[in-house]
Amino acid sequence: MKRILIVDDSFYMRTMLKNMLSDAGYEIVGEAPNGQTALELAKETKPDLITLDVILPDNTGLEVLKGIRAEQPDQKVVIVSAVGQEVIVNEALENGAKSYIVKPFSEEKVLEVVSQVLAEEPKQ
Amino acid sequence: MKSREQEYKEIFIAEALEYFDGLNRHISTLEKEPDNDETLAEIFRLLHNLKANSKAIGYLQISDVSHKLETAFSLIRNKELNFSDEVVKVLFDGIDLLGELIHNVDNPNYGEPDPVLLRNLDIIVENLSDSTIELTKVQKYNTSKNLALSDLIYIQIRKLDHMMNLVGELMIDRDRVLSISRELNHDELKSVSSHLYRITEDLQYSVMDARLVNIGSLFNKFPRIVRDVASAEGKDVNLVLTGQDIQIDRNILQIMADSLLHLVRNAITHGLEKPEERLAKSKGSTGHLKLTAQSDRENVLIRLEDDGRGIDLRQVKRSAIEKQLISAEAAKSMADNEVLSLLFEPGFSTAKEVTEYSGRGVGLDVVKNAIDSIGGRINVHTEKGIGTTFTLQLPSSIAVKGALLFEVGNIYFAIPLIHTDQVVALDKDELHEVGGVLIADLKGETVTVVYLSELLNTPEAEMDLGDKSRLNGQVQNIIIVSYNNRKLGLIVDKLYRQQDIVVKPLSKPLDQIDIYGGVTLLGTGKVCLVLDVPAITRYFIQKKQG
Numbered sequence: 063m064k065r066i067l068i069v070d071d072s073f074y075m076r077t078m079l080k081n082m083l084s085d086a087g088y089e090i091v092g093e094a095p096n097g098q099t100a101l102e103l104a105k106e107t108k109p110d111l112i113t114l115d116v117i118l119p120d121n122t123g124l125e126v127l128k129g130i131r132a133e134q135p136d137q138k139v140v141i142v143s144a145v146g147q148e149v150i151v152n153e154a155l156e157n158g159a160k161s162y163i164v165k166p167f168s169e170e171k172v173l174e175v176v177s178q179v180l181a182e183e184p185k186q
Numbered sequence: 187m188k189s190r191e192q193e194y195k196e197i198f199i200a201e202a203l204e205y206f207d208g209l210n211r212h213i214s215t216l217e218k219e220p221d222n223d224e225t226l227a228e229i230f231r232l233l234h235n236l237k238a239n240s241k242a243i244g245y246l247q248i249s250d251v252s253h254k255l256e257t258a259f260s261l262i263r264n265k266e267l268n269f270s271d272e273v274v275k276v277l278f279d280g281i282d283l284l285g286e287l288i289h290n291v292d293n294p295n296y297g298e299p300d301p302v303l304l305r306n307l308d309i310i311v312e313n314l315s316d317s318t319i320e321l322t323k324v325q326k327y328n329t330s331k332n333l334a335l336s337d338l339i340y341i342q343i344r345k346l347d348h349m350m351n352l353v354g355e356l357m358i359d360r361d362r363v364l365s366i367s368r369e370l371n372h373d374e375l376k377s378v379s380s381h382l383y384r385i386t387e388d389l390q391y392s393v394m395d396a397r398l399v400n401i402g403s404l405f406n407k408f409p410r411i412v413r414d415v416a417s418a419e420g421k422d423v424n425l426v427l428t429g430q431d432i433q434i435d436r437n438i439l440q441i442m443a444d445s446l447l448h449l450v451r452n453a454i455t456h457g458l459e460k461p462e463e464r465l466a467k468s469k470g471s472t473g474h475l476k477l478t479a480q481s482d483r484e485n486v487l488i489r490l491e492d493d494g495r496g497i498d499l500r501q502v503k504r505s506a507i508e509k510q511l512i513s514a515e516a517a518k519s520m521a522d523n524e525v526l527s528l529l530f531e532p533g534f535s536t537a538k539e540v541t542e543y544s545g546r547g548v549g550l551d552v553v554k555n556a557i558d559s560i561g562g563r564i565n566v567h568t569e570k571g572i573g574t575t576f577t578l579q580l581p582s583s584i585a586v587k588g589a590l591l592f593e594v595g596n597i598y599f600a601i602p603l604i605h606t607d608q609v610v611a612l613d614k615d616e617l618h619e620v621g622g623v624l625i626a627d628l629k630g631e632t633v634t635v636v637y638l639s640e641l642l643n644t645p646e647a648e649m650d651l652g653d654k655s656r657l658n659g660q661v662q663n664i665i666i667v668s669y670n671n672r673k674l675g676l677i678v679d680k681l682y683r684q685q686d687i688v689v690k691p692l693s694k695p696l697d698q699i700d701i702y703g704g705v706t707l708l709g710t711g712k713v714c715l716v717l718d719v720p721a722i723t724r725y726f727i728q729k730k731q732g
Contacts, residue, residue, distance in 0.1 A: 072239055073197055074239045074242075117231050144237065
């Protein structure tokens with residue numbers, strides 16, 4: 063079973079993502095409401111994939127992404143953002159994020175992106 | 187599916203209100219320190235989340251207003267808009283509007299947001315040049331808005347309790363006046379009192395109606411609880427709720443809340459099997475739990491069904507013998523429903539292990555006591571391997587009860603209808619003396635029958651509950667009452683009628699006699715004792731054994 067860490071400051075968003083992903087058979091290894099917890103949980107749980115919200119109360123998602131990738135260069139991260147944050151999304155993709163999901167998202171879209179990214183071979 | 191949507195909605199609202207409070211706090215800070223970037227970033231984050239969440243759940247007005255406010259704050263951050271007095275007012279108004287929209291997501295009567303306010307937000311967001319002139323309109327709008335009061339008021343439940351008590355007193359006097367007018371045969375008095383009768387009845391229903399709440403207010407807490415208990419127990423559980431819009435007296439629902447919680451936890455912990463066990467029985471790994479409410483005349487039925495392992499009746503018997511609740515001898519001849527009634531005996535619990543959620547040393551007797559205290563009934567039906575169903579029959583109101591009036595030894599009595607199954611007239615020859623009690627055969631079902639006059643009026647030393655010769659007359663009127671899966675027939679001298687009664691507690695020292703649930707006054711001015719069916723059942727068993 064593939065293991066996923068959810069990073070989002072909104073409980074509502076986390077609940078939706080958690081339900082969608084666990085219904086589809088993924089294991090949710092943790093939920094982080096802020097950047098600090100995200101960094102700790104990423105290190106501790108070493109998930110197969112992290113969904114990362116770009117606006118967090120302490121750090122920006124971009125800082126968190128860089129922090130995670132510095133420790134775990136192969137860590138797969140999918141950005142979750144809203145419309146109008148294309149600049150940040152592009153920057154995140156340049157910094158190693160694998161793909162992105164735009165809020166409000168549909169269950170199909172989330173599962174499609176997640177399964178695609180999980181199917182990718184890690185870089186040699 | 188409905189339960190998850192409901193859960194999303196509750197989470198959305200709770201979180202949105204949190205954001206709303208946060209926004210109010212931060213914008214007040216920002217007003218004092220317009221250059222506080224941290225506060226501005228926090229406002230952004232909150233508005234951003236509110237926008238995304240409301241868009242996801244489909245509250246487009248909220249996402250639209252959040253979006254406009256977000257844009258306004260980004261203009262402020264980029265110094266394209268001054269955080270001037272006029273602008274501040276519009277932003278405060280906008281945040282207030284968000285609060286209003288969040289509070290009204292469930293209100294079908296909530297119309298559209300004020301167009302003036304929306305226009306003001308648009309002016310700030312899009313039209314920078316002469317904003318100040320246009321924005322003065324806002325204050326006018328504001329003043330009038332603040333004078334409009336909500337159509338809803340909150341009222342303390344004790345005030346409604348007091349009103350209900352007064353209505354009860356009024357009903358008693360009303361019946362008395364009606365009765366006197368008939369005795370005097372005074373036409374004008376009769377006409378006034380029948381008008382009084384109707385008005386009081388309307389008043390009674392209005393007050394009862396004001397106390398009603400949707401059962402959903404309790405049911406909707408269960409998806410989360412079920413999720414937590416199920417995950418702690420390592421079980422897959424699917425909960426289905428129906429009948430959330432059925433209404434019930436708020437106090438009754440409050441009294442039942444803990445009991446229902448207890449039954450739900452029990453069902454998950456003891457009823458439903460673990461996924462492996464279910465698969466081995468080819469039942470499907472997910473256990474099903476169904477919580478249903480429905481109206482049944484004056485009552486409300488709440489049913490909790492699980493498709494788990496069912497209650498093992500042999501295990502119940504063994505456990506009851508171990509705890510010396512029954513003798514091994516008695517256990518052999520017990521009918522299934524009698525065995526099930528053991529579950530509700532104080533100190534009985536079949537749970538072998540104590541778990542975090544269900545093993546609090548509280549048994550089903552506590553559930554039964556809660557139901558007894560409001561004059562309700564509980565039934566359990568179980569099939570081994572198939573599942574268990576608990577049915578709670580609750581009165582929709584506490585103070586006024588439908589009751590059956592009768593007479594025993596020249597004294598008036600009433601029994602709440604919720605405990606009466608049927609009324610039968612049997613010939614004395616159809617009653618049989620068996621083992622020190624009287625037995626009747628009702629359509630193939632054996633029911634113990636007790637002569638109330640003997641039970642209530644004969645001194646203990648001379649009491650004989652199995653002696654047919656003590657009965658008066660040939661035809662016996664019998665009220666079949668039911669309590670804790672047991673039926674009991676009560677022989678009465680005279681049957682009167684069904685009537686709504688207002689039960690008053692007995693005053694000291696009579697309140698110590700627990701076979702009476704209270705007292706009521708009849709229209710004739712006569713006192714009528716209200717029999718407490720659970721207590722009279724216990725009293726009978728005690729007399730039979732002693």
